[in-house]
Amino acid sequence: MSAVAIVLSVARKLRAFLIAAAPFALACLLAAAAPARAEVINAVEWSATAVGEAPAPDAQWTRFDLPLRWSASEASALQGVALRMKFRLDAVPAEAWAVLIGDAANGGRVSVNGRFVGAIRMPDERSHVRWRRPHLLAIDPALLVAGENTLLVQTAYRGGMHAFAGVEVGTLAQMSARYDGQFFLSYTLTWIGATLAAVVALLFGVLWLRRPEPLLALLAVAAALWVVRSSYFLIETMPLGLRLWLRLAYYAASGGFAAVMTMALLRLSGRRERRDLWLVLGYAAIGPLLLAVTAQHAAPFIEQLWMPGLVVMAAIGFGYAVRQRLRRREAPPLVLLAAMALALAAAVHDFLLSRGVTLFGSTLALHWAGPLLLIALATPLVDRFVRILREAETARAELETRVREREQLLKRNFERLRESERLQATAQERQRIMQDMHDGLGSQLLSSLMLVERGAVTQEQVAQILRECIDDMRLAIDALATEDAGLLSALGNLRFRMEPRLRAAGIDLAWNARGLPEEIDLNPDAVLPILRIVQEALTNALKHSRARAVQVSVAIEHSWDAQLLTIRVADNGRGITGESSGGRGLLNMRNRANRIGAQLKLETVPGAGTVVQLVYRLETQGGDTTTRMSQLPLNTEAVIERARQI
């Protein structure tokens, strides 16, 4: 279980790398899995010739095993050579035949049994040739004989390392399949690697321009160097004058790449000393400098000493990184270390190959190990990018959640506030009703009870008392009926109730409340006291005044700073005389007026009438009025229509 878990977790960590590297590796595997060879030629006979000339009949032949590797002094001029190989056939084949030369660095003119079968471009006085790809040449079966056949390659070479290897003969079909595989490994793969490196260089170069981070720059530079290095392998034929520059570029790129890798590894292992940096750069610069200074004469030295030194240098960096990894402090990623190890192994392999030691075939391993290393380097950067993206998303989601929570909280607080406001309003309302019961109905019923108990009232008077109690209650209900305390409606109800009674007593009621707004903005606490005062005034007029007419007028007057609600009850009766029984009623009226902060004026002229005037100061609240306005039904369509017409 745990082993599986570890494998899974490692696989998960390596996922990005694996996804990127998989197509690459798959292509290599497919290419290597080509069908088996037919006949491999193991030996070659060597004879020096004049350039472009056939070997003399009496030429000296020296026998060598294949693969053949040789080097010539850098100073040496173009030299000719004939390479003769033998192969046996039991019978003359019926189908097309072919020869495959895996590594013919200098090309050459190929003939079978003395008959020309094809030519691969050779170096000449003006140009240099260094083939990296295999070559396939078809052979007419008619040229072949049963028994021993001779394959001759005439070529030329100049200073440097040379190779001749991988010679096979067989049917064209067989050879062509093998040729395809080799071509892919030794040539196409280099192109793929170079292309990949170019993409990485561009991508991370652009990224670095947008966001200058050392690691991004390192990666972009390494990839660009790889592109340069690859181009040395991809340019196979060149004008002679270009050779120096190409080699120079190759060494510089190789040194640079190794230096960048080493620096990256040192950086990852926490070593950031300037001295290391200079050492690495200094060593990397030796190769190309030496080549330039010695006019290519130092090339063998560079190839055999300086190049392996680059590998050692990178290996030292790798060692630091591994040590750091083992200490688990700011550790370099496993993927990078694995790819680095692979690249180092590939470099060693390639070096050994160049020294004639073949371990796993004759293909240069760095061509695929290098790009893999670049991908491995890119992986942590991509990982980090993805992680940052994910963190940003998480942060945003968190923020949204928090905003939502905040909203909920605000809403709850708002609701709580409204609830408490509502409770307060209810409490106020209850207070108002209690107060009213106490002052009005309650005390009236109590005093009536006293009178009845004393037996001082007639049945007629009891009915009268009860009627007044009911009136009082009606008034309270009118005042409470409308939640927005419509004073005018409640006054209207009072009028409708009193009018028949007054008329029955022969009193004419004139009611003047025209020209008032539909709404009067006043404190709900004031409605009932005002109603009671008006009722009291009307009752007094009815009971005591002996008037013929009563006039009630309701008006809103504007003083300099406020609106005043003025209610006037005037009768043309006998006026209030001394200690008439209206005394208690008057006291009540005054008390009520005081409680709501209103002014009560009583004017009475004996024999001419009484005027009760109540002046109440209205609250002027601009805000409230606006609110009310907006609550009125608004016909938006009509408004829009009107606007359109204008």
Place this chain on the structure above:
Amino acid sequence: MGEDIISVIIVEDEPEFRRRFAQIVENEPSMRLVGVAANKREAQALIERENFDVMMIDLGLPDGSGIDLIRSVSQKKPDVDIMVVTVFGDEQHVVSSIEAGATGYILKDSTPADVISCIRLLRAGGSPVSPVVARSVLRAIRNRMGPSTPTRVANPESNPLSARETEILQLLAKGMSFNEIGEILGISPHTVTAHIKKIYRKLAVHSRGEAVYEATQMGLLKN
């Protein structure tokens, strides 16, 4: 028509008031008491059995609300005038009665003369209304149109009343008498009360169906 005898039924659970109202009607030569009922069940039988012009009904019956009776009578016998008997004439009872189909209401302690004149007014095509009730009717209609908010436009089509009818209600709510309103609008007081009856009818018709639901939502209709 006006000389025809007006037949009346009374649905009232309190014996004292039942007796009083019965007496008032019986003492009036132009009216005839067809029957009385003390509860909903009796009232239903009475309504089924008899033909009548006016039903006086108390809302609070021992076996249920009088609102249902009002609704069924106003639907089955549209010619009948339904007069609600109420203690206070408070808005809640009156407005929901009107919406159920009542065209008038009278206070329990009204004088005999008041009762008789109110019945006459109803039969003559008018309806009485107090300022507070007029105001409540206005608000009920406004609520029905819905509040005008920034996201919602009040629907003026849901206002069943004409401009004139709304004006009359507004004047009534301000405490104007029928005479004064007649003066202001240049119509007779009788026309004013006829308008009020029309308003009641419209309100009842309009409140059936979907509006009943809304009214219940607003708390105008209990049950």
